[in-house]
Amino acid sequence: MRKTSSGSAEEFFPDKLTLPSLREAAAGCKACDLWKRGTQTVFGEGRRAAMVMFVGEQPGNEEDLAGKPFVGPAGRLFDDALEQAGIDRSQTYVTNVVKHFKWEPRGKRRIHKKPNAQEVSACRPWLEAEIKVVKPKIVVVLGAIAAQALLGPKFRVTKQRGEFIKSTLAPYVMATVHPASILRAPDAETRRLEHRRFVADLKKLARVMS
């Protein structure tokens, strides 16, 4: 029997790396303790040879229940912004740095909790395998946690959002905000402005994709 908390998802890798075999193997991952808290592993989803891959932080409450990434309120905002930017979601691949929902109870609600460095590091091999198989031309990192995990602790989304930066992840790499942060804006006007800025960042991708 396998030990729990080996510290690296690689221990659970299938012999052959394909999206279906990775998804199946990730369903049984116990490389960190988050498998005990989430309902299920939420693996990435999308086109096998997608030109663009979006990488968020971790699944939220609705994603955890559905087993699919970006289907909750932030996912709906994301879909809307993609549409406004002229990007067809079915042509993309969406995933997260961490594949289980980390939460803490608040009354009857499950409140999102940031994954720690150990959990991010344990889960990272799944993302690396997804990038290896999909080989996207563009990787878009959504939000500060994903950006710091993938682009280094000094990376600041607030300063460098919307810029294409040098990275070994893909030929084109950009970071922008996580759609959930737009939902958390303090008022409707800020939310509208932030949504517009997000769409403007996504429009830059549409140009590289054509």
Ligand code: SF4
């Ligand atoms: S969060 Fe990632 S590393 Fe941790 S158990 Fe889930 S799939 Fe495995």
